[in-house]
Amino acid sequence: MSSETSFFSLAGKKALIIGGGQGMGESSALFLARAGCDVALVDLVPDRADAVGQKVAELGRKAFTIEGNVLDDADIPLIVAEAEAKLGGLDLMVSIVGAAAWGSLLETTAEIWDDQMRLNLRYFFLTAKEVAQSLIRRGQPGAIVGIASVDGQRAAPMRGAYGAAKGGLISLVQTMAVEWAPHDIRVNAIAPGHIVTPRLFDTPQRAEAYAASLLPMRHRGTPDDIGRAALFLASDMARYITGTTLDVDGGLLAANLFPRGLPGNNQG
């Protein structure tokens, strides 16, 4: 390991990755593993987690698949207990699961609202609480990383319930950070901007046109950009950082300061 990466060392640490079977969860697992961490990969689709586990093993770290559904309250204590037992301890959690429902507020039914809260906020509360209780019981310090969104920090037209849930997660992370600081547990979130994932745009052309006109860095992020941020927040490099939300958005939120469009776009 180079001297630079050793600053981020997670040697001997053990992490639970919620939604570790693909995308940002996979990248987070691989960045943590490169830093010396063993991982338990929770996913609805165990084959995906197995495939990521194979890559973790190739990096010389241990990986365990846990098949579970974090939307099922009864699964959550079982998932955390299984991770702790298989890993022989637990220090870190990175929680990725979430998704946006598309539609205006006027179209958002009570059922859609509740589903969005369950998928983006409620399970994170219950899982982080379970991990914190495990850390406190064992007298262990730890770090928890959740995934918010830029949509939780400003208006989210056509995804209002999602934006409200992610805004709730940002608030929750602050309260967890304050309440659990005496137990040496840090809690932070990452707010991705536009990250290359299959579901976000119908065509690559539309995605690239969007990126070129609206993203200051002119391209979308990759799951690895989120993995890097997860490693930073999980590591001792972030040892005095808690209760914060780190924007990983290529300048998207900052660009809201330019209502006439980005400089050079000749808009307006």
Ligand SMILES: NC(=O)c1ccc[n+]([C@@H]2O[C@H](COP(=O)([O-])OP(=O)(O)OC[C@H]3O[C@@H](n4cnc5c(N)ncnc54)[C@H](O)[C@@H]3O)[C@@H](O)[C@H]2O)c1
């Ligand atoms: N893609 C973006 O541009 C973007 C932007 C902002 C925020 N986000 C957030 O990033 C996160 C990841 O999004 P994604 O589209 O990459 O995720 P994804 O849909 O690819 O899910 C990641 C993994 O989680 C697993 N999973 C889903 N539901 C689960 C459940 N109930 N229990 C256990 N495992 C489950 C899936 O099988 C999958 O392998 C989400 O929280 C999303 O809101 C994404």
